[in-house]
Amino acid sequence: MDGATTLVGIIGQPVVHSRSPQMHNAAFRALGLNWAYVPFPVEPAELGDAVAGLKALGVRGFNVTIPHKQAVMPLLDDISPAAVAIGAVNTVVIDGGRLVGHNTDGEGFLRSLTEAHRFRLERSRALILGAGGASRAVCDALARAGVPALRISNRSAGKAEELAATIRAHHPGCDAKALDWNPLDHRAAINWAELIVNTTSVGLHVGDGSPLDTNGISPGHIVADLIYNPPQTPLLQKCAALRARTLNGLGMLLHQGAAAFALWTGKDAPVDVMRRALDGEPRPS
Known part of the structure; x- marks a missing residue:
């Protein structure tokens, strides 16, 4: 990680158990992307400040988990039709200062x-x-x-x-x-x-x-x-x-993560790499 690293992550409480970082960071390495995925523990009372802070820091996007999937929606600039129909957001893309919510769950x-x-x-x-x-x-x-x-x-x-x-x-x-x-x-x-x-x-x-x-x-x-x-x-x-x-829920984690990866990076996710990371397998040499 350096000054040019693009950050994404996950907000929720708790997030200590999340395996999304190992999955996404393995995918970034596989594609040679200078990106990093970081877990951010956020209490409900701090949600507004946290979202504003992530935007101010130039984070490219973030996943949303319990208990914020519905509470985050009023804080966004736009929401995809699918997420509107579902009534919950699990992925946010920050592009040009705008926060756009999606649901890949x-x-x-x-x-x-x-x-x-x-x-x-x-x-x-x-x-x-x-x-x-x-x-x-x-x-x-x-x-x-x-x-x-x-x-x-x-x-x-x-x-x-x-x-x-x-x-x-x-x-x-x-x-x-x-x-x-x-x-x-x-x-x-x-x-x-x-x-x-x-x-x-x-x-x-x-x-x-x-x-x-x-x-x-x-x-x-x-x-x-x-x-x-x-x-x-x-x-x-x-x-x-x-x-x-x-x-x-491991397969759901994998496939929703692959869809979120594509939304953030504009690239197809290396699903097999992400699966191996979740399974705890070593990277191929």
């Missing part, structure tokens, strides 16, 4: 899901746990891909209702409904769904349990957890023991 999730498991999305009903920024991207992507019905369950029922209404408004062909957060409704939804996606942070911290009672999970289910560290959350461990197909 949905694209990243879909690519990861279809890369790992072969199945017909247009015939799959989905239960989504959580209604935050990541959930909004996942729900929008699934509806856009033709999933006929979604059930969205969140501890705050109002957020689930609002998200379901947003999905119905943008995707009239998708039967999106909110679901109460209780074991009885969850059990019925497990029996109804083929795909289950956890977008909450339950499972991220040591001592967390599963956000879902896994009674009813079968080999016919695909269970995805957007958490990637730890790679096997309590939810995924329990579902794998019941012979369900499982997927952690």
Whole structure:
């Protein structure tokens, strides 16, 4: 790193667990770019000052993670139509002093899901746990891909209702409904769904349990957890023991990151290099 290095990074709290720096910095090295990716821990009360500071410092862009994906939107100069429809931003490009928000989470999730498991999305009903920024991207992507019905369950029922209404408004062909957060409704939804996606942070911290009672999970289910560290959350461990197909969030991290890389640099991301960095493999000599 020197005085000519172009900076990008990630804002959120916490960001100490983020593996985005190793992925992006490996990609910059592979393409011979004098760029660096830095994590910036930002508390909610400091978000406005942090965004203004990044702009003032000449940072080229940044990723946005929990808890800022929606709160950052009023601070931006422009937002892509896809991010507007989703109602959340995970990538910001700073160009000519203007901050433009994008969302690559949905694209990243879909690519990861279809890369790992072969199945017909247009015939799959989905239960989504959580209604935050990541959930909004996942729900929008699934509806856009033709999933006929979604059930969205969140501890705050109002957020689930609002998200379901947003999905119905943008995707009239998708039967999106909110679901109460209780074991009885969850059990019925497990029996109804083929795909289950956890977008909450339950499972991220040591001592967390599963956000879902896994009674009813079968080999016919695909269970995805957007958490990637730890790679096997309590939810995924329990579902794998019941012979369900499982997927952690590492593939989504890879593919959303590749899309963000292209937005910042204008170059195709070296996806294989980024994948090896996430897998902890050494660089080829």
